[in-house]
Amino acid sequence: MTPQVQPVADVIAAAAEQVFAVVETVRSRSVRLYEQVVASSGRPCAEDISTLRPFIQDHLAAQTGVIVGLGLIVAPDLLADQPLRLEWWQSEPGQAAPVGLAVDLKQNSPGFYDYAGTEWFAVPHRSGRRHIMGPYVDVHGTGRYILTFTVPVMSGDVFVGVAGADVSAPAFERRLIAEFASDTGILVANPEGRVVLSNCPRWVQGDRFAAPATPTSVTATQLTDLPWRVWQDVAKPLTSEV
Incomplete structure (x- = not known):
């Protein structure tokens, strides 16, 4: 690494790590929830995942405009009562509180959102490592131009899903080039x-x-x-x- 690039690389890496730090809070909370449910009642249900909602909303509301979406995307068939599930919240212009992302998870529907096949889900699942996708237009989800930061959520050998954050690509760029x-x-x-x-x-x-x-x-x-x-x-x- 050349001396000229080192300071710039440090600034960029630090900005990315700040996003991953927020994602990590969702990952660790999700693992804790999953393990508590399994220990007490066995296989989790959609209602159990819903208990993450206040935690995710509070963490998203505390962000300053770069992170615009945050949540957990559950592994297919993990839950006892719902084959697909996401607990995903986003900041919307003009809205004081985070808004839940509504997507079509009916597998026989023409508008079915097959999140398990997306890069941001499949790569962490396959590799066991964190991932950044983008910049891209999230045409099937938020409709924004974003970067998606995701990490696998594991409980031992069990793949629980991925935790992630959507970052406004333009806002991320503006914040960094100002440095x-x-x-x-x-x-x-x-x-x-x-x-x-x-x-x-x-x-x-x-x-x-x-x-x-x-x-x-x-x-x-x-x-x-x-x-x-x-x-x-x-x-x-x-x-x-x-």
Whole structure:
């Protein structure tokens, strides 16, 4: 990691870790609930999951605009009385309190929301590791342009589901680029090459970025335990496509 990139990488990593810290509170509370229910009455029900609601609402209400959604998405067929279940709440403009996300979980319905097949659910389930998806437009859920941070919720060997947070991609970018000098040419890309954030006028959030094929003055570093690479001195477009 080059000295020039190190401070920028630290700022970006710290911002991501702040989001994951909030997600971790939901994960740990969910594990505790699951284990209490199993110990006392066996297989959990939808009503048990509903007891997480005040906890999630309070934590979401305490956020300052970057985190716009928070909750638990339950593993399929975990519950005794409901094959699919989510306890997900989001901040809505003009609403004083968090609003529950309403999606169609009827498997035979044309509008069925198959969350188990989404990247933000399937990757943590398969890998056992935390994940960040996006930026993307959540056309089947919130309708916002977001980053979704998720972690697997495990009780021993039992996959309970995933805990996660939706982050406003524009707000996340604004907050971070305010930390950088205007001439540093900072760009962060995800594993698919999509721009997560940039303070370069020629690169906008969501553009596809390709690394230079030949050595240049551009410097880069892979963030530790995060799926992002930080590029610096990206003054001119190298490859850009939408």
